[in-house]
Amino acid sequence: MASPPQLPPADDLYLTAHDTIRGKSLLSPATLGLGLGAALLGELMLWRRIDLVETELVIIDDRPTGDAASTAVLEQILREAGQHGVRNWLAYLSTGIATDLVERRLARAALIKRVEKRGLLGGTKVSFVPADSMTAGWPATRIRTKVTRDEHLDVADLLLAGLILATGLDQHVLATLDARDRAALFEQFRRLFPAMLQQLVSQAEAAVGDAVMARRA
């Protein structure tokens, strides 16, 4: 049986952060938003459109990426270039902007379906459920499988795995890794994960912790 294709990291993170059957989020909205915001910024780094220098985002190429979600973020960064540090960008994207962009991208690819539920009080509640639970569970499975087989993760998957740790999702999806596997994964972070992306994931993780301290998480 063929494996589902590897999606952009933000899409993979979204699927990993939701129940594969009912689509319920495993993260609080703020934490999910920070993770997806960091993933979209990470995608722009993988597209070689932006760099993270210290704590500033620097544009190195302003051409659209060919993908609507990451291009939308790139355009916003272009519009307010040099005005905000990466932490402000993460905070901004986490207000629902990143989640919205990723949901639209996944819906366009027919990987999640929009479901409307009528609430008790008459209003309708919109939610998304995975089109196929096997595809939705695949990113986490792929990481676990590769790590336990001592295979190298590519940079996109290291970004995904890093954000899984940063958002605390590892308590759900990497709980089955034993100490040796975890050590092997950490070794890959140190040796194979570019410094700029390490820094991005660290900033996202710090932002998640900060939200807890300020009672926003």
Added chain:
Amino acid sequence: MSISGTKPAESRVSDTLARDRLGVAAVVFFVMSAAAPLTVVAGVVPTGLAVTGLTGIAVAFLAVAVVLAIFSVGYVAMARHISNAGAFYAYVSQGLGRPLGVGASWVALLAYNMFQVASYGGFGAIAEPLFADWFGVNAPWWVLGLAAWALVAVLGVRDVAVNGRVLATLLVAEILLTVVFAVAEITTDGFAASSAPLDPSTLTGAGAGALLVMAITGFVGFEQSVVFSEESRDPRRTVSRATYIAIALIAVLYAFASWAMISAAGADKVVDRATAEGPELFFNLAAGPLGDTALHLGHALFLTSLIAAMISFHNIISRYMFSLGREGVLPRVFGKTVPGTGAPKNGSLAQSAVGLAVIVVYAVMGWDPLVQLFFWGGTGGGLGVLLLVTLTAFAVIGFFARHPEGEDLLHRVIAPVIGAVLLLVVSYLAIDNIATLLGVEPGSTPALVVPLSFAVLFVAGVLWALYLRAARPQIYAGIGLGARSAANSGGFAAALNEETR
């Protein structure tokens, strides 16, 4: 609206972020619900009158407010320059060095836990007669204390944010009720305006330290305003204004209510009445003019005030532990949260375990929940916070000596030095008067255990920091920088630091 005023007004990022930021009123509400006004006025003050026999409490509230306001000038100024501003140990780490910072963090955990367990004792003792009266339930105090404990434990682990509007409504009701009751006490027959509660000479006489610690106990929670330093609309003004407003409101409310209560009972008789009636004194004195309904309402708000305080302190403690866990000062498990809610679960569970153990020990030993748990715990915690505030005052001086940029002389030298000297005097008086405060013989066990336990934890924390410096320099380097520091936080940073636990 822009964040700092220097950025263009049309920034969408700034606009979006500004919408989530807090104003002065929100910060004041947050601070005052931890301070729990009715708990202090009806609980701490009468119990303190009974235990210490001292009546100068109103002037002590005013004096402490002045000292804390002076301290706050430098405190909120430093909050603008450091990360993790919600925790005393961050100030101490960055102002006086990491070893003292870790010592401070352990003292803070003990002090806040003392408040937390005190509120369980207070709730049980105060609810016991009320539940018998209202519902005919004859449960011992510890059953009711455990019920409150269970509520807080569940809310803490699930991090159910008790609706801000509910808390604010309760708080406003609590403040209004305190004022109405105090005014009613003024209208009673027995009222004779007394100068004893306001006599400044009590602050230099015997027992002054005990009065000052009781007063400080009423203000604890004021220090939490700086948690929102970076969440506030105007980083330079919102938090500082909110802090001064909260201190002033608390001082005036407490001083007025305690003056009215002592005057209504008569300064010469109030100690005997407080001994006989305990926390009922504040309500009994107002019962004449106000009637039964007001009394029931007052009692109900008294209990909700205690619960609000419990929830506040529980959250403070679990987040303190979270912050320390993320930095690796405490085991990393405390740095984990429940992914779905962001609740710092393990810190919350640890606090609940401490609370359960204390309630059970008090129940088994048959110790008094009101004096020996509520009052000793509360004022012991107040003493701990006083010592931390004093240490922090020196940390502010130390910090600005090395980083004078961006603050004027008043904020970085003058106010901090005056505040530090005053706090040092208060701390000295407090420790000197510890036996009076607790109502025990000088040199007896409680009078030694309370201050010594702070000293032992402080020294242990310092030694732990020195161990970290030698054995785990990576962790040591991040102490006091908090979850905000990208170099040192959760699982991913730990992975990069080869710190797998």
